[in-house]
Amino acid sequence: MRIFLYPYAGVGGRNYLKDIGTLQDIQLNEIRLEEGLQLGFYCDDADDTGKADDLLFEGTVHFDSEKQKWFVIVDESTYRHASDLHDSTGYYQK
Numbered sequence: 050m051r052i053f054l055y056p057y058a059g060v061g062g063r064n065y066l067k068d069i070g071t072l073q074d075i076q077l078n079e080i081r082l083e084e085g086l087q088l089g090f091y092c093d094d095a096d097d098t099g100k101a102d103d104l105l106f107e108g109t110v111h112f113d114s115e116k117q118k119w120f121v122i123v124d125e126s127t128y129r130h131a132s133d134l135h136d137s138t139g140y141y142q143k
Contacts, residue, residue, distance in 0.1 A: 088121070
């Protein structure tokens, strides 16, 4: 399971959980947000030819007590594309 999130905040930035797609994914998957929760995320992307190739990454959930909002810090080392998970036959690698 992956949650939609556009990683707009840059390296180490706070990506607040505010987009409709993100909030819907959290609700539909019955995810209970809590400090330190690690989740998998995806964002729409494309390869050099324009073919859809989602960007996949991991992040950790935190709560901003001042703003009273949840946010994610993305682990930059986990960025990859969905196509990276397939072998030459098109099947997922394990």
